[in-house]
Amino acid sequence: MTIATSGPDLDGTPQAELLDWLSDMLLIRRFEEVADELTLRGKVPGGMHAAIGQEAVAVGAVRGLRSDDIVSGTHRSHHHALAKGLPVGGVLAELFGKATGVVGGRGGSMHLADFERGMWGSNGIVGAGLGIAMGAALGQVVKGSDQVALGFFGDGGANTGRVWEFVNLAAVWKLPLIAVCENNVYAVETMSSQVTGGESVAARAAGFGLPSHQIDGQDVVAVYHAVREAAERGRSGGGPTFLELLTYRYRGHNSGEVIRYRTEDEVTRWRTSKDPIERFCARLTEQGLLDPDELDRRTSAAHAQVDDAVRFAEESPWPDPSTAAENVSAWTRSGR
Amino acid sequence: MAGPLHRRRERLRVDQERTMSADVSYSTAFQQGVREEMQRDKTVFVLGTDLFDRGGHFAQVKGLGDQFGRTRVRDSPISEAAMVAAGVGAALAGTRPLVDLNFMDFAYGAMDEIANQAAKLRYMWGSPVPLVIRATSGVAQGGAQHNNSLEPWFSGLPGLSVVSPYRPYDVKGLIKSALRGSDPVIFMMHKKLTGARGPVGDDTELVDIGSAHVARRGTDVTVVSYSYGVRLATQAAEALAQDGVSAEVIDLRTLYPLDTATIVESVRRTGRVVVVDEAPRYGGMAAEIVTSITESAFWYLDQPVHRVTGAHTPIPHSPALLDAILPTEADVVRAVRQVLADGPQEAR
Numbered sequence A: 001m002t003i004a005t006s007g008p009d010l011d012g013t014p015q016a017e018l019l020d021w022l023s024d025m026l027l028i029r030r031f032e033e034v035a036d037e038l039t040l041r042g043k044v045p046g047g048m049h050a051a052i053g054q055e056a057v058a059v060g061a062v063r064g065l066r067s068d069d070i071v072s073g074t075h076r077s078h079h080h081a082l083a084k085g086l087p088v089g090g091v092l093a094e095l096f097g098k099a100t101g102v103v104g105g106r107g108g109s110m111h112l113a114d115f116e117r118g119m120w121g122s123n124g125i126v127g128a129g130l131g132i133a134m135g136a137a138l139g140q141v142v143k144g145s146d147q148v149a150l151g152f153f154g155d156g157g158a159n160t161g162r163v164w165e166f167v168n169l170a171a172v173w174k175l176p177l178i179a180v181c182e183n184n185v186y187a188v189e190t191m192s193s194q195v196t197g198g199e200s201v202a203a204r205a206a207g208f209g210l211p212s213h214q215i216d217g218q219d220v221v222a223v224y225h226a227v228r229e230a231a232e233r234g235r236s237g238g239g240p241t242f243l244e245l246l247t248y249r250y251r252g253h254n255s256g257e258v259i260r261y262r263t264e265d266e267v268t269r270w271r272t273s274k275d276p277i278e279r280f281c282a283r284l285t286e287q288g289l290l291d292p293d294e295l296d297r298r299t300s301a302a303h304a305q306v307d308d309a310v311r312f313a314e315e316s317p318w319p320d321p322s323t324a325a326e327n328v329s330a331w332t333r334s335g336r
Numbered sequence B: 001m002a003g004p005l006h007r008r009r010e011r012l013r014v015d016q017e018r019t020m021s022a023d024v025s026y027s028t029a030f031q032q033g034v035r036e037e038m039q040r041d042k043t044v045f046v047l048g049t050d051l052f053d054r055g056g057h058f059a060q061v062k063g064l065g066d067q068f069g070r071t072r073v074r075d076s077p078i079s080e081a082a083m084v085a086a087g088v089g090a091a092l093a094g095t096r097p098l099v100d101l102n103f104m105d106f107a108y109g110a111m112d113e114i115a116n117q118a119a120k121l122r123y124m125w126g127s128p129v130p131l132v133i134r135a136t137s138g139v140a141q142g143g144a145q146h147n148n149s150l151e152p153w154f155s156g157l158p159g160l161s162v163v164s165p166y167r168p169y170d171v172k173g174l175i176k177s178a179l180r181g182s183d184p185v186i187f188m189m190h191k192k193l194t195g196a197r198g199p200v201g202d203d204t205e206l207v208d209i210g211s212a213h214v215a216r217r218g219t220d221v222t223v224v225s226y227s228y229g230v231r232l233a234t235q236a237a238e239a240l241a242q243d244g245v246s247a248e249v250i251d252l253r254t255l256y257p258l259d260t261a262t263i264v265e266s267v268r269r270t271g272r273v274v275v276v277d278e279a280p281r282y283g284g285m286a287a288e289i290v291t292s293i294t295e296s297a298f299w300y301l302d303q304p305v306h307r308v309t310g311a312h313t314p315i316p317h318s319p320a321l322l323d324a325i326l327p328t329e330a331d332v333v334r335a336v337r338q339v340l341a342d343g344p345q346e347a348r
């Protein structure tokens, strides 16, 4: 299994968009840092899982799709949702449980959704999001639409049986699914390589008879190319693709976690040599597309957006308690 | 002397003969309803194992493969989680999948997809999941792992509806309603009713989900049941009629939402109730039905409500053991006589 990384130049990428990709990554980083802090201050009921360090995965993947394509996420999905264009204030308000949250405070950090923007839910059940995407891909086939669906799951999720049930069904029915394993090395405190048989997740997937690649998930351009190619294949009836994106989370599994299962050295190594934002900035600078002033401007813009989101979430009202049992299903008789 | 196996075979034969003269089988009624909905709505499609050629293990979709082709009658791998996940996602996409799980027992392999995904997505995300999950349910033969009663599991999950019809007419009318609804429906079809025959409605006739049916009018006692239990209740009512007892039989048809109005209306007239359910007693549907009656019609009751249920055990293989734990017509008759007797009663 070779690890795909993009070449030194940016050929084949939409040049005009590259700075927007950077802005998205800066926004996600800032959002996660601030949300983590707000969680520690008790503002986010139930806590949350930050994806700091994994920005290139989300931005590269979403940018490789069409805006009407479908994405489903995991319990760690703020980055997926923000890359998919969900309003920053709405996402933060959802974490707070406010009425203005993207699903009105019904979901929370692990259950963000916005069907109009193609975000078909982040999911609190490990492996389940891939099932939603697989079914979504089937729905597109049944409708004769050319949308594709991308389902994220983790290296931990790759050890649940259901993930392979979904991959197999997608493979035999040639569904336009992109199954994306976001391999950030750990599942809670367990190093995945210590509990996972075989050479790699991507190698395991290849056994189901679909194209399967390992990609450098810290390289937004490489992720973009891999997903775009997979989306084209899916759109033209070529069936599903499996991608294992190699990435890393800087923070603990959830906010406030005390980390004993890895060394500071390891984190520093990833931060200093493979940080997705720094690497992308360096590349853009080399290509003459970015200078320090532009980076400052974009960084400040991201900070301002997140500041606005915090104000918005803080000032937003709570949902009306009398609506708590509404919209369960048309079959539901109201009342207790 | 006839052994239990012989008696059981004899009973199944009688069940089938009793209904020979009527026009459509329970399975065919389902197939007709699905066919009409597939013709009416192009987004309706079926997925599950052994459907295309075989027509399903209970002939429930026989002929649909030939008529609609492999894209609308989809044979899937034996992968219950994948089948239901495929249904959930496709339903979110605006199509109308009918997922056939073969035996209801296999739903345990897709429990997350049903309980955490299908049932909750409208509530969490505002996006309805118009999904129907059909399977064969109820106790017959096949041992402990092919005879689970999942009715209380699913009825206790906010977001799902659970139907379990007795007559072919209701099978057809309910599957048509389910395929036109906007939320997940668990569609349970009793094994022992597979070949039972009866009339069905035409292509415009629907049966509302959440509506019970008064299967037999009566004035002395209300017997509430569903699915195969309605047969026991009706037979018991016929036997009791010979002794001048007039029993009303209510076929619930839907377990969630429960049609308490129909039950209460009857209880107000009769003042006495027996609930019949072949599923294990503890935490079962019967308990919920009794509670609903107590809440809404307590002052109309002349006697405590009685339950006739299966024992709290897995289902054994041997017919001799099986007969010992399942409710019978005689049990229903005995329970009715008990609630009709005035004065304090011994706990069962």
Ligand SMILES: Cc1ncc(C[n+]2csc(CCOP(=O)(O)OP(=O)(O)O)c2C)c(N)n1
Binding pocket: A074, A075, A076, A124, A125, A126, A153, A154, A155, A156, A157, A158, A184, A186, A187, A188, A253
């Ligand atoms: C079915 C299921 N089992 C266990 C959990 C508890 N849990 C939440 S996240 C997690 C680790 C998942 O690891 P991975 O899939 O690698 O994702 P990551 O947290 O690394 O992003 C576990 C075990 C769960 N949410 N769902």
